[in-house]
Amino acid sequence: MKKRPRTLPRRPVGADSTRIACFFSTSGHSGVDRAAGHLIPALARRGYRVDLLKVRQHGPELEEIPEGVTLIDLGSRHTLACLPAVIRYLRRCRPAVMLSDKDKVNRVALFARALARAPTRLVLRSGTTISLDLATRGALERWIQRHSMGWLYPFAEQVIVASSGVADDMTDYTGLARARIRVVPPPVIPANLFASELPRPDHPWFGQSDTPLILSAGELCSRKDFATLLRAFARLRAERSCRLMILGKGAARERLLALAETLGVAADFALPGYVRDAHAYMAHADLFAFTSRWEGLGFVLIEALAVGTPVVSTDCPSGPREILDGGRYGPLVAVGDDAGLARAMLATLDRPLPKRVLQQAAQPYEIEASTDAYLNAMGLAARAWS
Template sequence: MRPRPDLALFAATSGHSGVDRIVANLLPALAGLGLRIDLLNIRGHGPHLDPVPDGVRVVDLGRAHVWPALPALVAYLKRERPRVLLSDKDKVNRAALAARALAGGDTRAFVRLGTTVSHNLASRPWFDRAVQTLSMRSLYRFAAGVLVPSQGVAGDFAAFTGLPRARIHVVPNPVVTPHMQALAAGAPGHPWLTDGGAPVILGVGELSARKDFATLLRAFARLRRQRPCRLLILGEGRRRERLLALAAELGIADDLALPGFVANPYPAMRAAAAFALTSQWEGLGIVLVEALALGTPVVACDCPSGPREVLADGRYGPLVAVGDDAALAAALAGLLDVPPPPALLAEAAAPYTVEASARAYARALGLELPACSPAPQENPA
């Protein structure tokens, strides 16, 4: 008979989201600490683990959507009785809490949210906003706890929902992996990063309103008038044509490249002269931590929430007001003139290693680790 799972993770993602990256790093690390883990799979959705590490079992719930999978999830909870059920994002969280109530037993259900809720919901259609607000304020009190990636998200969520702050646990995202440097050693992919020409400013993320790359383009146009430089933005999204039109309007089209989504952005991060995060809101800012870990100077908009915590109030990189392209241009110029030492940047990324994160998750979930826990595994994908 298979031992009772320590943790069952229930999620339904796009396959290339921030949650996918977190799961791909976190589950192998937790398994490496000796925990038995089930990844509950919705067909056609992520997260995907390739290869599946020892200690992790993928359980197919047999459905392609979250709510039709509810009976299978209830049956799984009754049959396997995992010590902890962890879910991520509101729709999945609602289904997980419903399944836990229907299944009974002593499984403790935790939910996770990765972004600043009040700002995220303000951008949603009214119906989605109403449903999610109701679920967070009424259903989440039945969870054993809520996991979030930053103190800013925790404070915002407590104020938004009225949930006691003690029920909300801040756990660092598992960003910095042992194989990150090896992945960064690959070819950068874009000729600007290897041709020895003007320095390259880098942005990474979905081409969406939330990421606000329009502010980065305006800041770059200011910087470009002062010195030779180029702007590379990795990512795909609905704002692509708008950004290209804005670049033409600003006269920087020849110095902007939008090559699309890149599965491994680390070589570009390491080769860039500076990295910019211009989001209107975040939960933490994973790409910000990745750039720091690879020794690239960073500047970030002081959005809610995450960048101020990651950059320690500006100790590890300048913070500018959201949407302030003049301040962003000045900060980028300063980084190009006097880049901070790589050791300082590595210090900023240290709290976000997979081992530190895995142990923090285990503590927050109340999972007791084996007496002699081995070193966490990594996902080599």
């Protein structure tokens, strides 16, 4: 049974070295949500008390609230309007560390600590390649985010990102010193996934050895560039029988279906919608294709590797090159290159890497290993867990 968010706990006599605050404001289905859903329980398992500061009607949403985790309602649906509540929380609870994510939330965290005059250490996270993420935003929003990172983030004790590419981009775009940014692998993979025998999905396309199934997953939007994947699939299908399935929902759904009709591959193309747990789909696919134009890392690419499914990926900024060790664990192709992608998919279907080799690439993103890295970045002890 879910616990209801409650008001602030009583103020401790002194600073609380065992308390961690997590301040996020998410869509409810993003990579940050998935990482938070793994990290928060893992921190609690280490014996820390974790407060999840909740912006109303925003994620992350935890399916179950573990012992040691408290939801704190900040009283508003708008992140900036939560500033007074965050100030009151810091004054009363005095957590050892507050971890926040996304620039607007990070700014509130910085202002709240300054106004609260709290001894809490701030660890700010950014999860995307910021220059590309802001490229389509308005001039004012770009200016605010660019300069807030360059001017305000030095007041935090630590800035963390998911990949070296994101760190380098942040330095180049905002002027924040590279030495102030630490790469910390996010918690993506539960340890038992590496050895799990996942059930075959209830779909007729799985388990047909004579017709390889290519899978992808993500929001149906321009950033994921599934149009290039469809064009590459049409090239590949002209040479051999195969099928393509993309898991996810989004505004590009009808455009992708229309493109499949135009390319003449609609009969072998499926969009089943959003699947909450895609691991079984990945495990029983013959190939996973990742075609983003830009990312912060690429969680689904890591998940596919963890279940031992061969992958191909665009060499987008940032993440895939690091995950795949420069192509060691799967080919990298130029963004938007459907011909190159088709060749890479054909070669990988013909000569897939062994499962045990593919899983090596996902090991740094195992939940407990990542939790150790987060605690180290927060300046806290990596306690034993149960």
